[in-house]
Amino acid sequence: MKPTIPKGTRDFSSAELAKRNYIFETVKSAFQLFGFEPIETPSFENSATLMGKYGEEGDRLIFKILNSGDYLRKVDDLLYKEKDSVKLTGKISEKALRYDLTVPFARYVVQHQNEIIFPFKRYQIQPVWRADRPQKGRFREFFQCDADVIGSNSLWQEVEFVQLYDKVFTELGLKGAVIKINNRKILSGIAELIGAKDKLIDFTVALDKLDKIGIEGVLKEMRSKEIPEVALSRLMPLFDLKGSNEEQLASLAELLSESEEGSKGIKELSFVIEQVAHLGLLSSSLKLDLTLARGLNYYTGAIFEVEATGVNMGSIGGGGRYDDLTGIFGLKDISGVGISFGLDRIYLVMEELGLFKEIPNPRPQVMFVNFGQQEAQYVMQSMKLLRNKGIRSEMYPSAAKLKKQMNYANSKQIPYVVLVGEEEIKQGAFKLKRMDSGEQNTCNQEELIRLISL
């Protein structure tokens, strides 16, 4: 029986990695271009660092690591007898796999606060693990790509993140991405306006689903959360906002003029929208979306979400501002703002749109055929010179049949093959074959390097 891997995990071949790394490298270059610097944190954290930070469901989906050695020895007999999985976990597991990059980042900032220069602009591209039910596009091990600035409440950061999204998606060929923006303070203002301030979270969670379940569905969910009818009726004009971002903001400003928080949100959002318009975007568009809440409760200012056009893939990126990320670890009042890129979805979108055609692949550029020891010796000398010039080269390891060697080069999509027999050795020559056209050239070492480098 063939061995397998755990469900929800993946092996990656070199062809897949070439595509994945192309996305990573594009995102990484953009992060660096915008002044972000990388950090990395351990794959597992102390359980106390992670547990309780992602809600009850999150706690359940965190992968826990069993203590080493005789881990049952120290477990109290009475507790053990209960045979209660949840209670036992706390006694036999002290470490857990990273569930996202945000909480470890907060932990990092607090732990290293004396070495860090604030405002701290960091990016982080690492895998995370979730014991979620695997399904299409959802894995138990997947990469997150995050950039955050912590320690400044300047709205220029929001402006820069919009530019950063635009830069990355344009470079990847995903032109016309829609960067949706909202502001948590506006949501608070609306909840205040309709008299549902105490139900802000229920309210935003329901509103977030507008795309999926429509106005009626949202209203139904809000009713089920006991948001009063009178509130819902006051909500209706908001579904009807029309026109440009600026026009919608103007209408909204009027509607929310009574709410201090709502007005502040409008002011913040207006600044970002105005400055982005002033600077211009390469190919994306920025679009006010009042229903955007991202189901997340820790955003306190801007909220972002990105969608690709031309495919139906949902969000390919998201983020926002949070005013108290490090508070959970005792460092209060540090404002942060960040975005992330959804690698796996971006990969699927690019695959669907055929955008991987022209990406660099680190496969060998040339294979030398092996006709036997004497020829191999000659070839190894030549290959050494090619590699010194940075040409990725290999020699077929044994003097197998020519057909087998050519098949190997062909299957690996190696663009050039070099054939050296007795005759070539005598002449100090090389027979170079282009695999796509079949064209052959006899040349010397110098020409060989030149032709392959073309």
Add this chain to the structure above:
Amino acid sequence: MKPTIPKGTRDFSSAELAKRNYIFETVKSAFQLFGFEPIETPSFENSATLMGKYGEEGDRLIFKILNSGDYLRKVDDLLYKEKDSVKLTGKISEKALRYDLTVPFARYVVQHQNEIIFPFKRYQIQPVWRADRPQKGRFREFFQCDADVIGSNSLWQEVEFVQLYDKVFTELGLKGAVIKINNRKILSGIAELIGAKDKLIDFTVALDKLDKIGIEGVLKEMRSKEIPEVALSRLMPLFDLKGSNEEQLASLAELLSESEEGSKGIKELSFVIEQVAHLGLLSSSLKLDLTLARGLNYYTGAIFEVEATGVNMGSIGGGGRYDDLTGIFGLKDISGVGISFGLDRIYLVMEELGLFKEIPNPRPQVMFVNFGQQEAQYVMQSMKLLRNKGIRSEMYPSAAKLKKQMNYANSKQIPYVVLVGEEEIKQGAFKLKRMDSGEQNTCNQEELIRLISL
């Protein structure tokens, strides 16, 4: 109380990552230059894939992942009552963290044998986890960098791996590395010669320690393993081999002429040494070392180990040939050979030798001072143009005091700072300051790009 990370794990700052990534990139480029292609495997495997592959101690040091949900529900009450950690583990944990890259690679080859083109040249650079007691240079999470060829018994591969080591260490500035080479068949031949064939493993494990415990120590350990005195006395001439690799091989060939396996080992080793000498090395030397066994039992042919000169750090790389790696997963008789690089030790050696001075760092090249909204608007336009030219740039997010902003640029070692006030805006100019010399230039946008790019 500040949060912490689990012992044996590490956070990496951007300064550390720049150095680590420099090593990774150098190794990766060389792997690609030699025709290797990357794969990646999941961080955790099914326990059945890993358990039993690394010996008893290995099994103990593998990090196990607790099953999700109510993992005790299915545990038999009788077994549970025993409160036996080892027995319970099998029932409550089905997955385990990768312990090395070799076993997952073997699993990968067997699982994907129908998609793979053999000989399969793969490299893999990923973290592994071991529940080992942490100490200087030994961590619970660390990276391995492996390259292997599987599916060919050609000795040219060994020749290429020696060249590959030489290439990487020379590029890293670790000139004069000593690549030690031995052959398991020679060790077998010696064991045969001295009549200790049935104790080959005890024999090689003891011999491997010659550097650390001296001849007397080795003999003592062999005695404790009941290797007879007569065998030990026959061993003595081997400690006295002198001269060049070729001279030593010649003496050895005579000593082992009676042993078929030993003679085969000498023939293999001679080929590799001769071909490497013929091709020449950039800066390393290849050195026959009969004591080299690497304490590993699965090597069947060549054995490699690399040491840096000028520092006392032990091995910074190792590898060898194994004839039956995939046999554990049911795919028999596939020969492989591979090497690995010890990233953490290479890092320490380079640090000690001061070799990180000139490596590229992705930190911002220029910071724009923020004097307020009007100036920031002007600066953002300019920064957009710089970034389009690939210049890593940032603006200080808020209009803080100049001194604070300059300190920020200074601490982050940003080489250039741009100051734009009212006067500069009027003139469409920029004041560019070099942070090292303090030199200032007033220039236009085009000159700004040119000066920073120098």
